[in-house]
Amino acid sequence: MMTEALKNNGGFNFIDGGSGVKVDFWVMGNSDFDLSRIKRDVFRKIFGEIVCFSSPEDLILIKLLWAEGSPSTRQIEYAQSILKISGKKLDKNYLKLWTEKLGVLEFLNETIDKNKPN
Numbered sequence: 001m002m003t004e005a006l007k008n009n010g011g012f013n014f015i016d017g018g019s020g021v022k023v024d025f026w027v028m029g030n031s032d033f034d035l036s037r038i039k040r041d042v043f044r045k046i047f048g049e050i051v052c053f054s055s056p057e058d059l060i061l062i063k064l065l066w067a068e069g070s071p072s073t074r075q076i077e078y079a080q081s082i083l084k085i086s087g088k089k090l091d092k093n094y095l096k097l098w099t100e101k102l103g104v105l106e107f108l109n110e111t112i113d114k115n116k117p118n
Contacts, residue, residue, distance in 0.1 A: 009034075011066070026054070026062060033061070033102060040094075056086040057094050064104040064111070079111045 001012040002025075009029040015022045028034045040055040054062065060079045067075035083090070099105040 011062075033098060036098070056082050056089070057091050057098075060090075060095065060108070060111075061098050061102060061104070064099065064107040065102060067107050068104055076107065076111055079107075083111060 004010060005012040005025070005027050009027045011024060011026045013022055013024045028038065037054060037058045040058060042053045042055055043050055044053060045051075060082050063075045063079040063082070067073075067079070095108060096105075099108040
């Protein structure tokens with residue numbers, strides 16, 4: 001999976017056999033979106049090491065892009081969980097801008113609608 005992701009600027013994951021912790025990796029390209037994502041990286045110290053993460057907004061956008069090409073609802077569910085966790089802290093203008101540019105605004109609206117309380 002890693003070799004294929006490197007060839008195609010795709011993604012892959014690693015699952016630790018002992019703990020079951022899953023980490024997703026995305027190979028960066030040179031698109032405007034990829035360059036924007038790099039500027040918005042979030043750095044955290046974990047076990048004494050600085051680790052780089054995608055911003056919650058960019059995670060949502062990545063999940064929506066993956067959902068576009070998948071019959072599974074899993075990516076939408078992941079995006080929904082990020083929305084629930086980050087909620088009011090999200091940069092909604094950034095999300096709107098990039099969902100329009102990436103052509104996934106419909107997926108974002110669907111995700112938001114499913115998160116609204118009944």
